[in-house]
Amino acid sequence: MNAAPHQTDLKPHTPGTDTSVVQTGAEVLLRVLSEQGVEVIFGYPGGAVLPIYDAIFRQNAIRHVLVRHEQAAVHAAEAYARSTGKVGVVLVTSGPGATNTVTGLLDAMLDSIPVVCFSGQVGVPLIGTDAFQEADTTGITRPATKYNYLIRRADEIAPSVHEAFHIARSGRPGPVLVDLPKNLMVGPAPYTAPPRAPHPSYQPQTEPGREAIARAVAAMKGARKPLFYTGGGVINAGPEASVALRRLVEKTGFPCTSTLMGLGAMPSDDRRFLGMLGMHGTYEANMATHDCDVLIALGSRFDDRVTGRLDAFSPGSFKIHADIDPSQINKIVRVDVGVVGDVRRVIEMMLEEWDCTPANPRQPIDLAQWWHQIGEWRGLDSLGFTQDMTPGAIIRPQYAIRRLHELATATGRDTYVSTEVGQHQMWAAQHFGFDRPNRWLTSGGLGTMGYGLPAAVGAQIAHPDALVIDIAGEASILMNIQELSTIAQYRLPVKVFILNNQYMGMVRQWQELLHESRYSESYSAALPDFVKLAESFHGRGLRATCVDELDGVITEMLAHPGPVVADICVAQEENCYPMIPSGAPHNQMLLGPGQDDEISAEGRMLV
Amino acid sequence: MTTQQEIPVSAVIAIQVENESGALARVIGLFSGRGYNIESLTVAPVDETRHQSRINIVTTATPRVLEQIRAQVERLVPVYRVSVMTKQDAHVAREMALVKVIASGERRADALRIAQAFRAHPVDASATSFVFELTGATDKLDAFIDLMRPLGLAEVSRTGIVAIARGAAIL
DSSP: OOOOOOTTOOOOOOTTEEEEEEEEHHHHHHHHHHHTTOOEEEEOOOGGGHHHHHHHHTOSSSEEEEOSSHHHHHHHHHHHHHHHSSOEEEEEOSTHHHHTTHHHHHHHHHTTOOEEEEEEEOOGGGTTSOOTTOOOHHHHHGGGSSEEEEOOSGGGHHHHHHHHHHHHHSSSOOEEEEEEEHHHHHSEEEEEOOOSSOOTTOOOOOSOOHHHHHHHHHHHHTOSSEEEEEOHHHHHTOHHHHHHHHHHHHHHOOOEEEOGGGTTSSOTTOTTEEEEOSTTOOHHHHHHHHHOSEEEEESOOOOHHHHSSGGGSSTTOEEEEEESOGGGTTTSSOOSEEEESOHHHHHHHHHHHHHHSOOOTTSOOOOHHHHHHHHHHHHTOTTOOOOOOSTTOOBOHHHHHHHHHHHHHHTTOOEEEEEOSSHHHHHHHHHSOOOSTTOEEOOOSSOOTTOHHHHHHHHHHHOTTSEEEEEEETTGGGGSTTHHHHHHHTTOOOEEEEEEOSBOHHHHHHHHHHSTTOOTTOBOOSOOOHHHHHHHTTSEEEEEOSHHHHHHHHHHHHHOSSOEEEEEEBOTTOOOOSBOOTTOOTTSOBOSTTOGGGOOHHHHHOO | OOGGGGSOEEEEEEEEEEOOTTHHHHHHHHHHHTTOOOSEEEEEEEETTTTEEEEEEEEEEOHHHHHHHHHHHHTSTTEEEEEEEETTSOEEEEEEEEEEEEOOTHHHHHHHHHHHHTTOEEEEEOSSEEEEEEEEOHHHHHHHHHHHGGGTEEEEEEOOOEEEESTTOOO
8 A cells, every 4th residue: 555645635526526525535435324223322432433433423313332342342232133133333442442442353263253443543644653552553453353444534425434344244244344544533534425436446246156966965855864055154144044044944944953053043942853962962962963964054064063073974975065255165175066156045946946946756865764863862951950859959951041041932022032151051051942033142263251241232222112031150240241331321121141050161161171170260259249239230139049039030021121131050060061062073972960071181382 | 066176275365455554464364264374475655656565475275165265256355356376367476585694715605606696686795795686486496595504604584476477367
C-alpha cells in the first residue's frame, strides 16, 4: 500500500458519489451501517472512537448496547448473529479495546459466525510511533479473522465497510475487522454505494456441482447402513437448510446425528435423530458412526472432538463430505466424494436427485436391519442417570438440565440457550432438547469459558420477548460476570442457571481420569455468594441446594420478569458420560464410572 | 492412504495475489501458523493494471499436506489462484545470486575462470574483489558458491526461486 496521502485529498466526483452534503468519516460509517441493515452495535467507547460515538449520539437509526468488556461485545454480537442470521456488529477503541476482542474474534472464526468488528486506531500520521493506545491491530487479528482492513484514506471507508459485510456473511461466514484511524473519522469523507464487484479475488463457490451430487446420491441409494452427520454449517445456511434436512432425512429414512454446533437442525425427539456424536455423544450416534457403510457429512468438519482416534474413525464407510469451504474437504479425513457449496443447496439438490434416481431393483434399500441394530444401541440408554428423589438429596446436574428443559418447554415460550464451556455445556447439549435451529448458542471450536453470559445479552437484545437462559458453571460464569451490569442497564430478563459443583468440572474430570485424581488448581475456591451477587446487580438471586428445592427455583426463575441468577448446587464429583476417552475409537466408549483405567499413554498426550 | 501420500516432496507454490497491504503477511502467517515450512520466498508485482503480485514459496511436504496448503492459501480473501509445482509437474525454476569474492593473484584468476564456465558475469570489480551475477537452478548456484569458498567467498545474496509452468498452461 502506498504511503498515506493527505486525508482531505478526496477523489473527484464520480457517479454514485453523493457529495451534496459534506459528511465526516464517522457519519459515512454510520450511513453504510444503516444501508447494511445494522440495527444494533455492541461496543465500548474510548479515545480513538470518540468521533464515532459522537455520530452515534446524534442519530437514532442504530442502537448501541454498552457492554462492560470488549470480549463480551464480540460474544454478544456472535449470539445476535447466530440467533438472527444477521451480521453482528462490534465497536471498540484502539489498543486494549482492540486486543480485548481477539478471543471473541477467534471464537467467531472457529464457529463461522458473521461478525464485523470496528476498532479505533490512532490517527494515520501517528501510526507506527508507539502512540498512546496504539496497537498493530490488523497484525494481531490477522489469524483471528477471515479478513481485516486498516483504512488509510477517507475514500476507502465506504467501499471497505460495504465489502467487510459482504465478506463476513458470504461463503463460509466469519469475523471481519475494520481498523479506523481517528483523524479519518473526524475529517470529510465521500460516501459510495456498495461496490457491484467486491474484492475480485474473493469468489466463494455456493452452487454445488451436479456431478458430485449425483455420485453422492448414487452411493446413498446403495447404502445398507447409512448415516447423516450434520454440523454448524446447516445452521449457518439459514433455517431453510434445516427444513430441507428434515425432508431429506424423512425421504431417505436414514438416521441422523449432529455435532455440538449443529444441534437444533433436527428436532431432538425425532425418531431418526440419534443425538450428538463425538467425545460426549450418545452411544448409538458413535456406534452408528463407527459401523455405517455410507457417511454423509453435511456442513461439519471432522473436528477432533467428533472423530476421536483418526485411524479408527468410521473405518469401513464410503464418505461424502459437503462443505462451503473447499479447504475442509480431505483436511482431516479422506473422503470419497467432496461437494463444495452452500449446504442448503447441497441438501436441496440431493432431494431432487434422490427423486429422479430410480432405486436399484436388484438391491432395494432395506434399512430394517440397520434400524434394528440402532435400536439395540439405543436400548443402552447411554444418557440415563438416576436421581435420588428423597427430600434433601443432592441434585444431579443432568436432572437439573432435564427439569429446566421440561419446565421451560411448559411455558410455551420461544427459548434460546447459551452456555459457557465445560461439563455443564455437555450436559446441556445432551439433556436440553433442541427442536429448532438458531436457538443453541455455544462456543464449539474455540471452547471459550465466559461465552455464555454475553451471548445471552446478544440473544436477548435480538429477541426481547424470548426466554433466554445461560446454562453456566460456577467457574466459567466468573470469566465475564461483569455483564450482569449490562443486563441490569438494559433490563434484560436473562436467566443464568449455574450448575455449581465448586470445581472446574471438566478439568477435574480429566484430572480424575488421566492424572490419578490430582486436582491441581481446579477447585473453585473463594466463590462469591451468587444470590447476593445477583442482588447487587439489581437482579434476583435464587438457590437450590437439594432436589426438593429444584422445581421451585426453576419455576420462580422462569416466572420472574427480570434477570435471575439461579445457583444450583449439584453433585460435586459427577462426571460427564458417556465419553470417548482420548485416543480411543468410537466403539470403545466409557459409559459410566468404573471403566476409567484404560486411557493409553498416547491418549494422555491429546487435548 | 497410500504410502506415496506420506513421502515429503519439494514443491514450488505459486500464488497470484491482490497487490494490497498485508497480503504477503496473510500468506506467510498461514504457513507459520499451520506449521508449514518455507525454504525460500519471492514476491513482486507482476501485473500493474490489475494490481496483482506473484509469490513463489518453496516448501517440502507430503502430497497430502501440499493439497492442504493449496486449499488453505486459496481461501485467503486476496488470493486469486494457487498452483503447486512438484517434480512431476513440468516447470522451470530459476534463482539468481550475487556472489562477492575477495581475492588476489592466483586465486583471483581461478575465480574468473570458474565464473566463465558457470556463465556468471562480473557485475562489479575492484582491485581486490568481484561481484558475480549468476542465474540458474538452485543446485547450479550451490555448486558455484561451493567452488568460490576456497577462493575468497565473502558474501552471498540470493533471490530464492521463481518458477513457471512449461508449455501453454498458465496460473
